[in-house]
Amino acid sequence: MKVIVNCAMSADGKIALKTRKQTRISNEEDKKRVHKLRNSCDAILVGVETVIADDPKLTVNGKYVRNPRNPVRIVLDSYGRTPKNALVLDGSSRTIIVTNSGCKKNFPNAETVRCGRKDVDLKKLIPILEKRGISSLLVEGGSRVIWSFLESRLADEVFIFVGSVVIGGDKAPTPAGGEGVDSEKAMVALRLRSAKVLGSGVLLRYEVVK
Numbered sequence: 001m002k003v004i005v006n007c008a009m010s011a012d013g014k015i016a017l018k019t020r021k022q023t024r025i026s027n028e029e030d031k032k033r034v035h036k037l038r039n040s041c042d043a044i045l046v047g048v049e050t051v052i053a054d055d056p057k058l059t060v061n062g063k064y065v066r067n068p069r070n071p072v073r074i075v076l077d078s079y080g081r082t083p084k085n086a087l088v089l090d091g092s093s094r095t096i097i098v099t100n101s102g103c104k105k106n107f108p109n110a111e112t113v114r115c116g117r118k119d120v121d122l123k124k125l126i127p128i129l130e131k132r133g134i135s136s137l138l139v140e141g142g143s144r145v146i147w148s149f150l151e152s153r154l155a156d157e158v159f160i161f162v163g164s165v166v167i168g169g170d171k172a173p174t175p176a177g178g179e180g181v182d183s184e185k186a187m188v189a190l191r192l193r194s195a196k197v198l199g200s201g202v203l204l205r206y207e208v209v210k
């Protein structure tokens, strides 16, 4: 499975407001790039907190891509907290809600996968998704989910768009939240592949060193 992480952060390294509400960080050039990237992947994955905070549709916008193919939408949601009226459940493309094995909830217009005892077990999830025909996965956030994919070294590539805004605040989420590491040795090493100006911002592309 090829796993690509993508996010947009401010110049001061935040991915949302201090209230964890979404804000505009990327620009038109970056949106076009992201929608093309989505269209090239078999599935797009986010955590349940992103669904609750932003209610993203996770589809490919025909404004940016001709003949959009709409990848599978996947939500990591151990306890089944995805709201029934969330846009990912609108039936406009195939959706998989991944809960832990103790959760019994089902969702309209979505398949359910049970995987893991507490959090979703990502190492077990990958082969399950492969069996369902998914061989490329775009991880779009949020902070905790991106950290899990990096920390487990399941991510292969990371795209970070750096928008020319400052959000500030100690509590605003960063691209990688979660537990973090407490030693230099445990840091996730990245290899910079490219850095290019994209309109008003900068696009960084890294490979995860494994």
Ligand SMILES: NC(=O)c1ccc[n+]([C@@H]2O[C@H](COP(=O)([O-])OP(=O)(O)OC[C@H]3O[C@@H](n4cnc5c(N)ncnc54)[C@H](OP(=O)(O)O)[C@@H]3O)[C@@H](O)[C@H]2O)c1
Pocket: 006, 007, 008, 009, 015, 016, 017, 019, 020, 021, 022, 023, 025, 046, 047, 048, 049, 050, 051, 053, 054, 076, 077, 078, 079, 081, 119, 120, 121, 122, 140, 141, 142, 143, 144, 145, 146, 148, 173, 177
């Ligand atoms: N700028 C951007 O590019 C961008 C993109 C997306 C999101 N965001 C922002 O990111 C923020 C949300 O990030 P977040 O860190 O609060 O939440 P998140 O990463 O969206 O979701 C985390 C939740 O997913 C569930 N989960 C299940 N299995 C997991 C696993 N193995 N690893 C990690 N999480 C797992 C957990 O909830 P349960 O315990 O209930 O299962 C966990 O609390 C929002 O502010 C949003 O606006 C920004």
